[in-house]
Amino acid sequence: xxxxxxxxxxxxxxxxxxxxxxxxxxxxxxxxxxxxxxxxxxxxxxxxxxxxxxxxxxxxxxxxxxxxxxxxxxxxxxxxxxxxxxxxxxxxxxxxxxxxxxxxxxxxxxxxxxxxxxxxxxxxxxxxxxxxxxxxxxxxxxxxxxxxxxxxxxxxxxxxxxxxxxxxxxxxxxxxxxxxxxxxxxxxxxxxxxxxxxxxxxxxxxxxxxxxxxxxxxxxxxxxxxxxxxxxxxxxxxxxxxxxxxxxxxxxxxxxxxxxxxxxxxxxxxxxxxxxxxxxxxxxxxxxxxxxxxxxxxxxxxxxxxxxxxxxxxxxxxxxxxxxxxxxxxxxxxxxxxxxxxxxxxxxxxxxxxxxxxxxxxxxxxxxxxxxxxxxxxxxxxxxxxxxxxxxxxxxxxxxxxxxxxxxxxxxxxx
Numbered sequence: 125x126x127x128x129x130x131x132x133x134x135x136x137x138x139x140x141x142x143x144x145x146x147x148x149x150x151x152x153x154x155x156x157x158x159x160x161x162x163x164x165x166x167x168x169x170x171x172x173x174x175x176x177x178x179x180x181x182x183x184x185x186x187x188x189x190x191x192x193x194x195x196x197x198x199x200x201x202x203x204x205x206x207x208x209x210x211x212x213x214x215x216x217x218x219x220x221x222x223x224x225x226x227x228x229x230x231x232x233x234x235x236x237x238x239x240x241x242x243x244x245x246x247x248x249x250x251x252x253x254x255x256x257x258x259x260x261x262x263x264x265x266x267x268x269x270x271x272x273x274x275x276x277x278x279x280x281x282x283x284x285x286x287x288x289x290x291x292x293x294x295x296x297x298x299x300x301x302x303x304x305x306x307x308x309x310x311x312x313x314x315x316x317x318x319x320x321x322x323x324x325x326x327x328x329x330x331x332x333x334x335x336x337x338x339x340x341x342x343x344x345x346x347x348x349x350x351x352x353x354x355x356x357x358x359x360x361x362x363x364x365x366x367x368x369x370x371x372x373x374x375x376x377x378x379x380x381x382x383x384x385x386x387x388x389x390x391x392x393x394x395x396x397x398x399x400x401x402x403x404x405x406x407x408x409x410x411x412x413x414x415x416x417x418x419x420x421x422x423x424x425x426x427x428x429x430x431x432x433x434x435x436x437x438x439x440x441x442x443x444x445x446x447x448x449x450x451x452x453x454x455x456x457x458x459x460x461x462x463x464x465x466x467x468x469x470x471x472x473x474x475x476x477x478x479x480x481x482x483x484x485x486x487x488x489x490x491x492x493x494x495x496x497x498x499x500x501x502x503x504x505x506x507x508x509x510x511x512x513x514x515x516x517x518x519x520x521x522x523x524x525x526x527x528x529x530x531x532x533x534x535x536x537x538x539x
Contacts, residue, residue, distance in 0.1 A: 130155055139165060139199075162195035170202055200295065208355045211235070215351060221401045222263045222387045223459040228347045229260045235289060237354055239267045240296070241341060242284040245275055253341075259393060263347050264455040264470040266393055270340035270441050277321075277329065277336055280304055285343060287354040297357030300343070302327060312474045313448040318439060320448050324497060326471045330439055339441050342393065344453055344470040370462050372534050380533030382406035383461025386419055388520070390431065392452050393438055398431045398517060405522075413526050413539035414501065420520035422505055425485060431506075431515035435475055450475050454495060456502065458522065466532060467499055467524065475506060486516065500524040 134142065134155060142156045215225035225231075239258065243251040253269040285300040302323060309321035309329065318339060319331045326344035331337065349365055357363040373379045384405040390397040407415035420427045438447040451474040458467040475491040486507040493504035505519030526539050 166195045166199045240286040244282045245279045274338040296359045313451045346468045346470040348468040385459040387457040389455040414523040417522040422519040429517040
């Protein structure tokens with residue numbers, strides 16, 4: 125059939141139908157990206173092109189200009205901008221402890237987002253996985269993928285995570301793009317059947333013991349700007365949070381080094397182990413490019429916190445279940461003195477036994493839990509009482525990158 129006739133037929137279809145047909149073949153993909161077609165759709169919906177959709181600017185990504193109609197791109201950005209303005213009202217109420225929008229989980233559920241994982245192999249194969257399940261927590265969520273025949277870890281070249289709104293024009297937003305060559309994994313634990321490996325940031329891969337095949341994949345997602353990442357991201361470029369530095373206070377010689385608030389949670393894939401809220405935190409020293417911030421002191425017993433249950437990560441693959449001991453998930457939300465998110469992390473962590481006694485007044489085994497990234501470090505000291513078999517958090521210290529402090533507060537502290 126001549127392309128002119130196909131163009132005429134396509135001009136009578138609605139947007140959702142055009143998106144469906146675009147997946148039929150390469151020819152239909154090209155026809156449904158026709159600039160004249162999308163110009164008419166855009167004009168019928170919005171009239172003449174404005175500079176922005178509410179507060180959300182229309183911005184074209186260079187990587188997409190070559191494959192996507194200019195007017196189609198602007199139409200999608202206007203639609204998502206309008207959606208963002210709609211949901212922004214639901215995100216106004218900020219939680220007094222987390223410093224994050226209280227309705228994030230509610231908005232995510234109502235957006236009906238599905239999480240799609242793409243595994244690219246060295247041989248050019250692309251394996252697409254639909255989420256198996258998801259678990260919501262106070263300030264983060266964990267998404268699981270399992271089942272089927274997954275490739276071995278050695279064959280994977282990259283991992284991409286997308287947030288997909290299937291009922292809204294099949295819009296796909298790239299959330300995470302992980303190059304396996306630059307992100308080597310660290311073994312975090314094992315049980316009789318599974319070995320767990322962690323890849324920064326927040327990706328956990330479960331391998332079958334004795335084989336290299338992947339059993340399941342879990343990804344931890346912090347709630348900070350997660351709705352924006354879904355609505356305002358693009359298929360090729362993740363959403364980038366605009367810079368919004370706080371006002372500079374030249375009268376304060378320690379501006380950016382005090383007034384912090386920390387919301388700290390330890391949990392596994394199902395339940396919460398510990399939650400703490402700490403106010404008026406200050407940086408005591410700056411060494412080797414890190415500003416030290418003591419949260420819980422081992423010498424102050426009144427600050428010590430008990431943990432609920434054991435430190436382990438339960439897993440499930442079809443009808444098989446198990447749990448890996450001595451590891452869990454740490455979700456950290458550090459707010460600056462203006463109660464704005466400064467450092468947000470949700471990632472698996474492991475504990476290791478230390479021989480040297482770290483606690484005062486406790487009789488038990490001492491453990492150390494450490495997290496490191498380019499933005500900072502977290503060190504936790506724990507004790508497991510012998511009789512009660514209960515963990516106590518007896519030390520917690522944050523080490524924030526002074527480069528991150530300088531970038532956020534427009535300061536010039538030296539390391």
